[in-house]
Amino acid sequence: MLPTAALARAFRRGLIRKKALSSLGYDDARGTSALRHALRTHLAAQRGLSFASHDLMVTRGSQMALFLAAQAIAEPGMAIAVENPGYPLAVTAFRASGVRVVPIDVDEGGMSIDGLEIALARDPSIRAVYVTPHHQYPTTVTMGAARRLRLIDLARTARLTILEDDYDHDYRFEGAPILPIAARAAGETVYIGSLSKLLAPGIRLGYVVAPPDLVARMAGIREAIDRQGDGPLEEAVALMIEDGELARHARRARRIYHARRDYLAARLRDTLPEALTFDIPLGGLALWARIVDSTDPERWRKAASELGLSLTPAANHSIDGLAPAAFRLGYAGLDEQEIDRAAEILKIAHLRT
Ligand SMILES: Cc1ncc(COP(=O)(O)O)c(C=O)c1O
Missing domain, CATH: 3.90.1150.10 (Aspartate Aminotransferase, domain 1)
Incomplete structure (x- = not known):
């Protein structure tokens, strides 16, 4: 559901603020500094993430983040392990980056880590693993703490990048919030989030948090097709975060x-x-x-x-x-x-x- 009136007000204020700052020109491909700072504060409070604002890039939805992350880590012959059943558009993004996908079974605890270990033993070209641990897409199950720790251990020993898609983290109805894998293993994780579930899928805003060299690579790839994001929209959402409207x-x-x-x-x-x-x-x-x-x-x-x-x-x-x-x-x-x-x-x- 879209907070239409609040967004319209914020958009007006955002446009005026941007204009006052004379910054409706070319900007940073990683997003406006206002939104990067606001998201940094927001993700620290909501998801226990601690990172510098140059470790975050704003994207047009998490789909762009998935594509750029795959592009940035892709190597010839490389494969990414994915959940099966899983999110088909992530697979589309990975394949478009020339990466093979290796399906790993999902059970009531999310991706099977035993299954991942077996796949790694068979196929050493697996260099990354894509997971939706908060609520697995599409089965909705949550990956528990023990399995998350096993995944982190495995990523460290096998030198895998974890692509964590935290797409619906705003919606936990029961129990304590489950913090993302990235809160425990920032060095191994590319953390991806979306504002589609909080605002609307038609408001194209997502973000990715990753080590700074990877963010710089993603920004470089983005510039090839999309010089930068939508400044006034980013400013508007930054204002909504700053004044508590989004919360x-x-x-x-x-x-x-x-x-x-x-x-x-x-x-x-x-x-x-x-x-x-x-x-x-x-x-x-x-x-x-x-x-x-x-x-x-x-x-x-x-x-x-x-x-x-x-x-x-x-x-x-x-x-x-x-x-x-x-x-x-x-x-x-x-x-x-x-x-x-x-x-x-x-x-x-x-x-x-
Ligand atoms: C698993 C998953 N990731 C990401 C998204 C959000 O995509 P976007 O931010 O590109 O709208 C969705 C939306 O349905 C999803 O199901």
Whole structure:
């Protein structure tokens, strides 16, 4: 959800402030200094990260950060280990950088580190590993502390770069916040974040925190296609962070999405108890629903689509072509009435399969 009025006010102030500073000209490819400083403070408070502002680069969404990070670390013949199922656009970014991807299985604790060790023994060209440990995409599970430590140890011994995508860190509804891997292993980690979940995917802002030589390389690559980011927008978001507007918005969004998660879970339990099972995700914006009767996910998807409901089956997230029978059901954008309607369509579509 977008705090439209607050963003519009901040944009106006940001534009005026930039103009007053005579800085609507060419700027730093790593982002405006105001937003880099604001994000540094924000990430220190929210994610326990400690870094200098020249270790951070603002990007047009985390997609650009994924692409630039892969470009910056790519070597001939290199491979990146990725979660399977996983985030397909990360794979797109890696492949576009000429890097091979090696799928590693995911279980209820995220990427299997045993699986990663086996892959490393077989394929020494794996030089990096991409993970979404806060809530694995698409299964929503959190990687626990022991597994994170094993991953860090393995990265240190095998000299792997960890690409950590902390895309939905603003949304944790239960328990203490889980700090990112980058808070423990800054030297080994390229940390990537996004403002798409807090503002909107159409507001293209993301960021990457990495050792300064890597940030400099990424900035150099970015300049080849995009001289710099959108100065007034970056200034506006810096202002929203500085005056606490973004934090207030995050608290509100968290409350609303938390309630929507619970409402969807209750509705699914009422309407489809025999067909779907799921664990309640501890945060994030989606629920991973596994099909437990023998319904074919593709037939179910088609039937729902004819009734106006778009479903994302696990096959869309498969890196190796094999997929469990499951759907990733996003709830953040739906109010209670829309959730009721979606549950109803799911039920009717299920009957039609
Ligand atoms: C795993 C993952 N990473 C990153 C993003 C955000 O991408 P962007 O910041 O480019 O909008 C998403 C959005 O859905 C995502 O699911």
